[in-house]
Amino acid sequence: METQAGDPGAFARFDLGRVPSPCFVVDEQAIRRNLAVLKDVRDRGGAQVLLALKAFSMWSLADVVAEYLDGVCASGLWEARLAREHYHGHLTTYSPAYRREDLPEILALSDSVIFNSPDQIARFRDVIETARAGGQVFDIGLRLNPEHSEAEVAKYDPCQLGSRLGFPVSQLKPEHLDGVDGLHVHALCEQGFDPLQRIWASLEPKLEGLLPGLKWLNLGGGHHVTRADYRREDLIGLLRTIAERHGVQVYIEPGEAIALDAGILVGEILDTFDNGLHVAISDISATCHMPDVIEAPYRPALLGEREAGVSVRIGGPSCLAGDIIGDYVFATAPTPGTRIAFLDQAHYSMVKTNTFNGVPLPAIALWDSESDVLTMVREFDYTDFRDRLS
Numbered sequence: 001m002e003t004q005a006g007d008p009g010a011f012a013r014f015d016l017g018r019v020p021s022p023c024f025v026v027d028e029q030a031i032r033r034n035l036a037v038l039k040d041v042r043d044r045g046g047a048q049v050l051l052a053l054k055a056f057s058m059w060s061l062a063d064v065v066a067e068y069l070d071g072v073c074a075s076g077l078w079e080a081r082l083a084r085e086h087y088h089g090h091l092t093t094y095s096p097a098y099r100r101e102d103l104p105e106i107l108a109l110s111d112s113v114i115f116n117s118p119d120q121i122a123r124f125r126d127v128i129e130t131a132r133a134g135g136q137v138f139d140i141g142l143r144l145n146p147e148h149s150e151a152e153v154a155k156y157d158p159c160q161l162g163s164r165l166g167f168p169v170s171q172l173k174p175e176h177l178d179g180v181d182g183l184h185v186h187a188l189c190e191q192g193f194d195p196l197q198r199i200w201a202s203l204e205p206k207l208e209g210l211l212p213g214l215k216w217l218n219l220g221g222g223h224h225v226t227r228a229d230y231r232r233e234d235l236i237g238l239l240r241t242i243a244e245r246h247g248v249q250v251y252i253e254p255g256e257a258i259a260l261d262a263g264i265l266v267g268e269i270l271d272t273f274d275n276g277l278h279v280a281i282s283d284i285s286a287t288c289h290m291p292d293v294i295e296a297p298y299r300p301a302l303l304g305e306r307e308a309g310v311s312v313r314i315g316g317p318s319c320l321a322g323d324i325i326g327d328y329v330f331a332t333a334p335t336p337g338t339r340i341a342f343l344d345q346a347h348y349s350m351v352k353t354n355t356f357n358g359v360p361l362p363a364i365a366l367w368d369s370e371s372d373v374l375t376m377v378r379e380f381d382y383t384d385f386r387d388r389l390s
């Protein structure tokens, strides 16, 4: 996959020596800029916008998120707890499958709980009724598989053959919507307006007659709304049209769009040598700190990369032979101690870090590119590694 990172923005003037290494540095002003764009879509499109915590759960910014958006969406019990502990507003929870023992707390925490199939709703009817009898108020939703593939890579396509994500719309019958308040559709990944428009064009006729009985329609995430080339006016128009034509409250739940181009991962070169290629080992590991580099896979953009110069293969300190971040061009070959930074690392990288090989977790810093105030939010140590093992 291609990196979707734009330009470095204010990070072009950030002194990489100001933070420990490795360290995520998130620019609050960039987050606010993204949130303002989404709030504008919300206000003019008449939709509710939720932050998908799975993409960006830097909860030290929860109050900032609340200034712009309606709430958050969670992927299960722990994100739902995080939402209620730190975030504000609406909470929607969706998981492909729930454990019976988790569901009472999820129902108590959430405003909407979305199920993956009518069978699951039926199986948990008793838990739902008990919660309501106890005075809890929540909506029930059903995730649909629109059976219309738009994702460019199968790994990110919830409509792939045999997908476990969502109830196939071709199997949907009116009786499946008994006790259902809303529908959820998520089939995009880092995409513009056109694929959304095509999905909706294919789905809308299949939902004819079903939507009037429902309260809401959630169009999921994957909308790259804050990318410069996103057709925001068209999105606003579509959101309004759906709401007006079908009388439903429309939700979107972007994650990546909130933190797009808003954070870097700063690291340091630990060693260099020549092995037919210029090789550099950094304290940033692809497998531990940017696993999507291997999983997606993609090549993250390097801050200040040159067009011409020395090409250097940068990899991490783990034992994995494939812990390679990519080949990058430097004006002169970096030496041990050289600071580097990869762009657009605030979303997904931060939430996916791990300590394989006992590789330390990156610290987390918040920078205000307007005031230049830098706050160290969190630093991790040996005990964080030890305490998740037995």
Ligand SMILES: Cc1ncc(COP(=O)(O)O)c(C=O)c1O
Binding pocket: 052, 054, 055, 094, 186, 188, 189, 190, 220, 221, 222, 223, 253, 254, 255, 256, 257
């Ligand atoms: C159900 C659901 N909602 C929202 C999102 C957020 O997507 P993104 O971060 O690409 O906007 C995802 C991502 O996988 C998702 O699965």
